[in-house]
Amino acid sequence: MNISRTMSGPVSRRKVIALLGLGGAGALISACSSPAPASPTAAASKPATGASPAAASPAAAASPSGSPAPAASPSAGAGSSAAGISAADWDKLVAAAKAEGTVAVATYAGSAYRRVMDAFEAAYPGIKVELSQFQSSSRDYLPRLIQERRANLFTWDLAFMPNVEMLRQALPAGFLAPIRPLIVQAELLDDKTWNDGFNAGFIDDAGQWGYGFSRDKAESVWVDSSVVRDGEITSIKDLLDPKWRGKILAGDPRTKGSGYWSSTTMRLKTGNDDVMKQFFKDQEVSVATDARQLTEQVVRGRYPVSVGAVSRQIFEDFRTQGLGENVKNIEVPEVEYVASGANLAWYLSQAPNPNAAKVFMNWILSKDAQTVYSKELQANSRRADVPVAEPHTLPRAGVEYLRMDDEKWLDAIEKTQQIAKDLLN
Secondary structure: OOHHHOOOOOOOHHHHHHHHHHHHOHHHHOOOOOOOOOOHHHHOOOOOOOOOHHHHOHHHHHOOOOOOOOOOOOOOOOOOOOOOOOHHHHHHHHHHHHHHOEEEEEEEOOHHHHHHHHHHHHHOOOOEEEEEEEOOHHHHHHHHHHHHHHOOOOOOOEEEOOOHHHHHHHOOOOOEEOOHHHOOOHHHHOHHHEOOOOHHHEOOOOOOOOEEOEOEEOOOEEEEOOOOOOOOOOOHHHHOOHHHOOOEEEEOOOOOHHHHHHHHHHHHHHOOOOHHHHHHHOOOOEEEOOHHHHHHHHHOOOOOEEEOOOOHHHHHHHHOOOOOOOEEEEOOHHHOOEEOOOOEEEEEOOOOOHHHHHHHHHHHOOHHHHHHHHHHHOOOEOEOOOOOOOHHHOOOOOOOOOEOOOHHHHHHHHHHHHHHHHHHO
């Protein structure tokens, strides 16, 4: 279910949200327990309905999960003057989290995520992580979330998912609560902790909902080096060479993030919408949505060239099996962008374990956790004190990249998806 396509023809995200504010979302969420905010901007000024169950608990009084930290205003600086939770209140919060005993987390697929969760359990004995993994946010996670909310089920506390469907579907439907109030440790609110400042982690316009703790240059193009010579593909022009017709695999730009992010970047950087026809249609590109299947087809050599098809985490799992030795990532400027990808944290409204969620959120942003996460997921942390985990995806100094998971690009992404539907349907 995609709320941005409930009217005939392309409908912009902003128009959809405006319609939701006028009551047009009733059909979408009438069976869900949380009413939709009028708009992300308006909703950001107050917690979403049902967003702060901890406020009713004794632990919430000790650790105000229903109240923003002093740096809650998106326009306010979150520098070293930002106050954090006291040590005594933190201890009370941890005790309340241990009383809950569980934190439920949704992530993408890959064994590395489980190792990160094991590190949390070691740091906070008595709090277990219930981990659910998904191949796709649009195809797998959001449909499951919508189905469960219709049944009045509230499974997850936190989700680590890309931006588009979380902003486009989950937020207007009232499935999210502001995540900013969960971040309470003083050092996390300090601009000096982060390479580009604390507030730069928020990818939404309101600075409340989705927090990115890594930022990497996308690894969009992967090739089989036994087929593609070094330097043979360096630009979009090379990708459009007829010699590669029928030999390219891509993430589906209609629904898959790596597909529509790279395609949107391709459109914007070339200034040519027709480039999508030249690439997908004229080059007879094969597309798919399942991250594991896409990655496996590349590592098994079925396609010598791929764009937006390889998941690094899944690729590393195959590498441990001795597969994909000839596969490598190459840089093609017209499809290069930066993003937090699935390293974006979201807080679910009516979270079943609000205290454990707050402890987990502050832990995942800590130096120790970010060091583990970066190493396991090959994701470069935004923390200034965490070593570079993956030099190949570190944004290069002096190069201007599109930050494709910023909310401001949603309309451009919708246009890409519509073009793709016209081409591939």
